[in-house]
Amino acid sequence: MASIREVAKLAGVSPATVSRVMNGTAKVDDEKRERVLQAISDTGFVPNAVARSLFKKSARIIGLIIPSITNPFFTQMASAIEKAADEQGYRLIFCNTGTDLEKEKASLTMLESMNADGIILTTSHEEIESYVNQCKVPVIVTDRLFKENKDYNHVHCDHYTGGRLAMEHLLDCGCKKIVCVKGPQQISSAKARYDGYRDVCEEKQVQEYTIDCDYDFNEGLVMTEQLLNQYPDVDGIIACNDMVALSIYKILRKNNIEVPEQIQLIGFDGIYLSNLLTPELTTIAQPIEEIGRKAAELIIHKEENDMGEKEYIFKPALVVRQTTKKKGEGE
């Protein structure tokens, strides 16, 4: 409530001096400093962040544009971003897009007009590119690339290798007929994962079986029924992400199919949920927290980084748990 001018008046100095005491931007006479500090504590003065950010052109804010706040993958990433941001006095603004392009655009301009210091964007639309280009605020693209070429700061995981790891693991486990539940192929991560699967199929001279599915739990329920119809003798399933893996598991159990005895199942992402369930899900884990932290750091330390079209790729890791098992091995 109190303003810097009131504090200044009370301390018998100018607003400039109060500002200097608060920020340590210049030397202030000891006796005056004491009076200022006293006045600040007497009035309970808290500097107005809006006024400061108007002048500084920085609101110490990071914008996070993601498809959904309830999706565990994004909340885990968000949590890591929030942690890194909070440590440096930055705040997070959440923008839920539901993958709606118009909302993505609106969030971009809105965050820019709020003097955000940077934006972390997970998009599903190539068309967003021109808007990202116009944006004066640095944009870090995470998880999903929206361009084949590397003109932007990308932080993501090597999904292609992930796809290979998943397939190789199921083959290792002795599966003969492995179905890949492909995610939406316009999303780069889904496509790369499938590419990895397909390349292993080719290399190992194994027949490829696929089914299309959204990155969505409910969609997974429907597609699994269809999968079982289409491939009744399937013995291994690669889900496009962990949430879909959960829905697949649910339908398998509903059909009294034992996992991993009859069908083995592997997910993608390594969200914390994959570890909580019974049974625990075998999955290709991304270092979600590291991705989030890296993205936040790129913005927070943008002065040190040149912010020039870089790509940061993390390695996925196979995490073997309870939904896969080498055939012939006992408990």
Added chain:
Amino acid sequence: MASIREVAKLAGVSPATVSRVMNGTAKVDDEKRERVLQAISDTGFVPNAVARSLFKKSARIIGLIIPSITNPFFTQMASAIEKAADEQGYRLIFCNTGTDLEKEKASLTMLESMNADGIILTTSHEEIESYVNQCKVPVIVTDRLFKENKDYNHVHCDHYTGGRLAMEHLLDCGCKKIVCVKGPQQISSAKARYDGYRDVCEEKQVQEYTIDCDYDFNEGLVMTEQLLNQYPDVDGIIACNDMVALSIYKILRKNNIEVPEQIQLIGFDGIYLSNLLTPELTTIAQPIEEIGRKAAELIIHKEENDMGEKEYIFKPALVVRQTTKKKGEGE
């Protein structure tokens, strides 16, 4: 980038006129309006939100202070808040506290200095009260009350009735030895739930069995082992929330105990996860989205509301799914 003064110069009018055209706050000559609109579109002018909020003393921001962004209960609530906020052009700022009192305080002052229009707070500390009182920004307390008396705007669920419903349901199902996994009793919701359980015990002349546990998955794992040791003949468990119920289920399965055949299990909250798992969890569901929406609306329409010490209580509902079953009934 362009400022309102540049737009004004280009259109040959004053900044005031540009402002009036944008906001429709006063009549502007048709021909001038056209010139202004043209200049806006030529320059791609987007008004700076910070400058506006400095004058308006409103940043069209809602602060959300919660213990964790990854906890599904809070993300579901947050999602509903975000939706209601977005519809009215408000943005959400997330503050993760990890139940740390200092972080709660810091978030409160920070949000106030950002000219936030309101704050939605889920706290675990009574001590926060004096800070909430000092806050000029309206604070809505959700989920957990921090005072017995009702001096604040509270939006929450009738946890006491929830506790009763859970216990009555397990009795209905024929359970004889029902253990209540009590949540942290300094948190009002946990206490109310336990009170409900206890009162039903008294009324029905049933022996009360309890075990203490945090609202936390990992804690649940440990406490369940202890529970099985302490009450080997338990046949019904009331978990303090759904996440703890998941962990209880995990340990029960690890001990080869069938649910619901040997032990019946009921959770609390009705997070969407409770429905995704296999088996689906019987739970006492809160109307999480309604709670979030109500809290957001109280802030967005604060002018219409008198904002004077009101309490909004929602009713919980028993959702019977697969972890409970009336004894003696077949599939």
Added chain:
DNA sequence: AGCTAGTTTGAAACCGGTTTCAAAGAACGA
């Protein structure tokens, strides 16, 4: 003492919209 160099300090401009207030212009009646 007189002069220069260095330090502390406050007045005022600034950030970029918004709003007030009074002036200028339009419309209308006498």
Added chain:
DNA sequence: TCGTTCTTTGAAACCGGTTTCAAACTAGCT
């Protein structure tokens, strides 16, 4: 035609910190 009232418009103040710039003061040297 003149006066009155109503409308449109822009100059300037405002929101509340921050920073510049020059004045005032201190210290050090001749």
